[in-house]
Amino acid sequence: MASIHFATLIVGAALIAIAQTNPTSPVLSTTLGDVVGAERSLFGKTVQVFYGIPFAKPPVGNLRFRAPQAADPWGSAPIDGTVKPNACWQSIDYSFDSHEGVTAWNPNTARSEDCLYLNIWRQSPDVGHHPKTIMVWIHGGLFWSGSGVLDAYEGSDMAARKDVIVITIAYRLGPLGFMYLENNAEVPGNAGLLDQVMALQWIKDNAANLGGSPDDITIFGQSTGAISIGFHLLSPLSKGLFKNAILQSGSPTAYWAVMKTKKAVDRVAKLAANVSCPVSLGDQLLSCLEGVDPEVLTDQQWILGDKWFDVPIGPIVDGHFLPSHPECLLKVGDVQPTNIIIGLNLHEGSIPVLRGFEEDYPLENQGLLDREPFRSIMLTIAEGDATLLDELLSVYSSEFEDANKRRMRILDAAAGDSLIKCAVLEFARAYTLLGGNVYMYSFEEKFKSSPWPGWMGVPHGAEIEAVFGDPLEPGSENEQSDKDLTKAIMELWAFFASEGYPKFRDVEWPAYTTRYQEWVKIRSKDVRVVRRPRKQSCEVWAYHQFA
Numbered sequence: 001m002a003s004i005h006f007a008t009l010i011v012g013a014a015l016i017a018i019a020q021t022n023p024t025s026p027v028l029s030t031t032l033g034d035v036v037g038a039e040r041s042l043f044g045k046t047v048q049v050f051y052g053i054p055f056a057k058p059p060v061g062n063l064r065f066r067a068p069q070a071a072d073p074w075g076s077a078p079i080d081g082t083v084k085p086n087a088c089w090q091s092i093d094y095s096f097d098s099h100e101g102v103t104a105w106n107p108n109t110a111r112s113e114d115c116l117y118l119n120i121w122r123q124s125p126d127v128g129h130h131p132k133t134i135m136v137w138i139h140g141g142l143f144w145s146g147s148g149v150l151d152a153y154e155g156s157d158m159a160a161r162k163d164v165i166v167i168t169i170a171y172r173l174g175p176l177g178f179m180y181l182e183n184n185a186e187v188p189g190n191a192g193l194l195d196q197v198m199a200l201q202w203i204k205d206n207a208a209n210l211g212g213s214p215d216d217i218t219i220f221g222q223s224t225g226a227i228s229i230g231f232h233l234l235s236p237l238s239k240g241l242f243k244n245a246i247l248q249s250g251s252p253t254a255y256w257a258v259m260k261t262k263k264a265v266d267r268v269a270k271l272a273a274n275v276s277c278p279v280s281l282g283d284q285l286l287s288c289l290e291g292v293d294p295e296v297l298t299d300q301q302w303i304l305g306d307k308w309f310d311v312p313i314g315p316i317v318d319g320h321f322l323p324s325h326p327e328c329l330l331k332v333g334d335v336q337p338t339n340i341i342i343g344l345n346l347h348e349g350s351i352p353v354l355r356g357f358e359e360d361y362p363l364e365n366q367g368l369l370d371r372e373p374f375r376s377i378m379l380t381i382a383e384g385d386a387t388l389l390d391e392l393l394s395v396y397s398s399e400f401e402d403a404n405k406r407r408m409r410i411l412d413a414a415a416g417d418s419l420i421k422c423a424v425l426e427f428a429r430a431y432t433l434l435g436g437n438v439y440m441y442s443f444e445e446k447f448k449s450s451p452w453p454g455w456m457g458v459p460h461g462a463e464i465e466a467v468f469g470d471p472l473e474p475g476s477e478n479e480q481s482d483k484d485l486t487k488a489i490m491e492l493w494a495f496f497a498s499e500g501y502p503k504f505r506d507v508e509w510p511a512y513t514t515r516y517q518e519w520v521k522i523r524s525k526d527v528r529v530v531r532r533p534r535k536q537s538c539e540v541w542a543y544h545q546f547a
């Protein structure tokens, strides 16, 4: 009896504690209706979160594949913003026995076509306070995966520590987001990118309602999120929707970022045939594809890839969102240049190589590799070009000394340059010539919390946990130096978002110039400005543009 009574007391105490810290649920008024959210106490601040705000009509039924349509007002009853929204359709990844470094990026909510929602974290707006800076996160995932509500993109730490309004958005993925029908103007391609535009428009329209300002919005994103941001910097449709931009490990000029239209047409035909909607159906093709189970469409896209690194179905030059290829837009586009931070991680290539060559390059081998698989992987990265292979071997061999880990480092460097780094450097150069203010970084600190083995270095995506403040969470096992660097990076991101130039510790951070090509090495110790990074190797790649 006594123990039951004791338990009742504890439950009673817990209920009172909740009632005291959360006397009323926060309500957000938007142009379309009210949203009831939840509150969380963090670092002595109260953070409000509103999940699942619709910014477009659910793209279902005969809205599938089409450009998004603005959401309708939902009337006087508020919607429930305490529940994380559905993820857009995507395949689930179980690679490497469901390794944590893989599964952390799988959706953590149900998958559905009804997925066009955004999520907001903020401190309660104080009356009369200066409007807060808004930071909008565009997730990566190679245009076939990702979600705005992954734990990795939890915005409350940033909202609590930096007093910015953090927003994450969703966009359609894979065949549902990037279907292109050559002879049907209703499906002109790039629907997923138009979803992003619509979300940005909603945010601008509602900035004041959120406690922010429509003229103080910064977009930030990683990988294909950064590539998307590169598109927004160049697209006439995104003009005026944001002020500054942060591109983490991605450039729209990467050779794989935009698919040739001919290739997209061929791939759509192949996918359509596979799901029993052959292109020969003509006018009936669209209605046939509309009837296919979204999971089938999503899972069958994998028959389309034909290279070691491939986006099965993604962005194209549609003549509308992308009037021409990003490289052309950077030269002759009608672009209003702004302030950007763009940067890279030290070992961008290690995850793509691990994943692209799972059999030859196993996770357990501590980064050691025999000569034969090494040469064969390198030849594949060189797309079968034996002359390029020789050039690559000679240019990268001089770069590394540690003989034991050398082959792995060379593959990482070659893949990282080819897939990401050289395109990012090229974007920095072209955007500077266009009149933009560019600040470059290279993130080079391996955090204790990284799920990947040590030999993979500072891989693609490693900086995300610093940007979102994970090492500062209670219970984190990170070193103090990781925590200090996390604080500095959060300050750098938030300060740049509001001011348009970087502040990082006591570093004199020069704007990028085409002459010196400066970047800042971000790490715990020995932060330095480097000139003309990766010049030699990127020159080799510049002569071998794959498509």
Ligand SMILES: *[C@@H]1O[C@H](CO)[C@@H](O)[C@H](O)[C@H]1NC(C)=O
Binding pocket: 273, 274, 275, 276, 303
């Ligand atoms: C679709 O592709 C899968 C995987 O390659 C194959 O097994 C199946 O036979 C294909 N279906 C049709 C109708 O082509």
